[in-house]
Amino acid sequence: MRLAELSERSGVSTATIKYYLREGLLPPGRQLNATTAEYEEEHLRRLRLVRAMIQVGRIPVATVREVLGHIDDDSLGRTIRLGAALWALPQVPEPDEDDEYVRTAHRETTALLDRLGWRNAEQVSTLSPAYRSLVVAVAALHRLGYEWGAEQLAPYAELMHRTAVLDLDNMEAYPSEPEQVEFAVLGAILNEPVLRALHRLAQEEESARRYGFE
Amino acid sequence: MRLAELSERSGVSTATIKYYLREGLLPPGRQLNATTAEYEEEHLRRLRLVRAMIQVGRIPVATVREVLGHIDDDSLGRTIRLGAALWALPQVPEPDEDDEYVRTAHRETTALLDRLGWRNAEQVSTLSPAYRSLVVAVAALHRLGYEWGAEQLAPYAELMHRTAVLDLDNMEAYPSEPEQVEFAVLGAILNEPVLRALHRLAQEEESARRYGFE
Numbered sequence: 001m002r003l004a005e006l007s008e009r010s011g012v013s014t015a016t017i018k019y020y021l022r023e024g025l026l027p028p029g030r031q032l033n034a035t036t037a038e039y040e041e042e043h044l045r046r047l048r049l050v051r052a053m054i055q056v057g058r059i060p061v062a063t064v065r066e067v068l069g070h071i072d073d074d075s076l077g078r079t080i081r082l083g084a085a086l087w088a089l090p091q092v093p094e095p096d097e098d099d100e101y102v103r104t105a106h107r108e109t110t111a112l113l114d115r116l117g118w119r120n121a122e123q124v125s126t127l128s129p130a131y132r133s134l135v136v137a138v139a140a141l142h143r144l145g146y147e148w149g150a151e152q153l154a155p156y157a158e159l160m161h162r163t164a165v166l167d168l169d170n171m172e173a174y175p176s177e178p179e180q181v182e183f184a185v186l187g188a189i190l191n192e193p194v195l196r197a198l199h200r201l202a203q204e205e206e207s208a209r210r211y212g213f214e
Numbered sequence: 215m216r217l218a219e220l221s222e223r224s225g226v227s228t229a230t231i232k233y234y235l236r237e238g239l240l241p242p243g244r245q246l247n248a249t250t251a252e253y254e255e256e257h258l259r260r261l262r263l264v265r266a267m268i269q270v271g272r273i274p275v276a277t278v279r280e281v282l283g284h285i286d287d288d289s290l291g292r293t294i295r296l297g298a299a300l301w302a303l304p305q306v307p308e309p310d311e312d313d314e315y316v317r318t319a320h321r322e323t324t325a326l327l328d329r330l331g332w333r334n335a336e337q338v339s340t341l342s343p344a345y346r347s348l349v350v351a352v353a354a355l356h357r358l359g360y361e362w363g364a365e366q367l368a369p370y371a372e373l374m375h376r377t378a379v380l381d382l383d384n385m386e387a388y389p390s391e392p393e394q395v396e397f398a399v400l401g402a403i404l405n406e407p408v409l410r411a412l413h414r415l416a417q418e419e420e421s422a423r424r425y426g427f428e
Contacts, residue, residue, distance in 0.1 A: 011357070048358050056354055078425040083418060092407075120422030121415050130414035137407035140270055143225070144262050144404065155380055157412050163373050164416035168424060170366070184417075190358065192410060193306075193351035198371050199409070200344035200402075201335050202378035204297060208334035210382060211292040 003029075006039045010047045017047065023061055025050045025068065049182050057189040063088060071181045078177065083124075085185050091129040092136050105139035111150035116157055163195070217243075220253045224261045231261065239264045239278055263396050271403040277302060285395045292391065297338075299399050305343040306350045319353035325364035330371055377409070 007014045020026040026046055029037030046068075053059045053067065070076075070084035095102045109131065113122045125131040141148045167187055174180045221228045234240040240260055243251030260282075267273045267281065284290075284298035309316045323345065327336045339345040355362045381401055388394045 052358050079421045082421050118419045121419040134411035137411050141404050144266050159377050160412040161416040164420045190355050197348035197351050198374040202375040205332045205335040206378045206382050207293045207296050
């Protein structure tokens with residue numbers, strides 16, 4: 001397809017597409033002559049991903065470039081490519097290891113992983129931003145006087161594991177590995193608001209079932 | 215307890231406590247004489263809630279006052295008090311009903327509730343910010359070319375319902391209705407980052423189980 005069609009099918013203006021091309025966020029089309037290039041379905045897919053990261057995820061262009069670099073690096077295995085792409089997305093700041101609540105949260109989080117038998121998560125815990133985010137979030141609960149530990153977190157973690165199984169099953173429905181990795185990154189950006197809204201709606205439903213509307 | 219002890223036990227400075235008292239976010243203590251007041255456990259609990267809303271939730275003081283008003287209004291039933299308190303928290307903007315993706319998202323969301331048998335959620339759907347958030351999030355997916363509908367959303371919704379059952383079971387472990395409603399609001403602010411982090415960590419765990427670290 002030509003630039004005009006790529007723009008129409010993606011809903012992204014030709015000026016923005018040219019900007020993404022200049023910034024290296026979109027690979028160049030096949031040049032037909034000095035002024036015309038031909039684009040493929042692959043360009044359309046990549047364009048949607050870039051737009052989701054920039055417009056929905058509000059991710060800076062330099063970070064988008066970094067994430068795309070990990071997605072495209074097929075010298076890495078799938079777990080590492082997925083991890084590297086997701087780990088480049090914006091994360092919570094480093095926890096303050098001198099803070100007593102952070103130390104308690106580390107203990108509770110380690111106890112949780114042990115209880116769940118999440119051996120892989122334990123293995124990468126010193127590297128993983130997801131692990132750090134969990135420590136920061138648990139420390140915030142403790143600081144406010146809510147002593148949530150491994151015991152209270154475990155049933156939630158089991159449900160989130162079942163959610164992750166769904167995510168990867170959906171990802172594997174895509175035919176090629178590049179599409180799968182792109183889908184995983186998109187899911188991390190676009191699916192979170194869906195889950196948050198479903199969770200709130202489910203709370204309303206369950207509350208009405210238990211207590212009615214009186 | 216006196217102001218100094220309330221400050222020490224909550225980790226909130228006496229100046230900030232006095233500010234919350236002036237703003238009506240904290241009920242006055244029992245005045246012992248012109249300069250000394252006595253505070254109860256109930257003040258400590260309310261102080262933690264206010265601090266969570268302002269410092270963690272970044273919720274404006276006027277909104278905090280509104281949420282507390284709903285929590286304290288015992289002329290309302292529990293579902294309505296819970297709803298009113300949660301609905302006053304910051305929400306996504308109204309969906310644009312003229313947008314074709316929003317209309318599709320409405321259809322898919324209605325079909326989803328029907329499929330799930332969430333009759334209560336259907337009944338309040340025109341009022342509920344959670345419903346509107348879901349429509350906005352689903353419309354964003356469609357706009358980016360991901361045609362997620364009732365069928366794809368249903369298994370996620372079932373897991374979020376099980377999460378909501380846990381939430382309400384935990385809430386009911388608190389002895390009084392005011393404590394329960396406060397816990398629900400705190401959960402909406404503090405538990406979301408925990409769930410998000412658990413979900414990411416579960417994705418890493420499941421990915422490593424399926425594909426190893428190669």
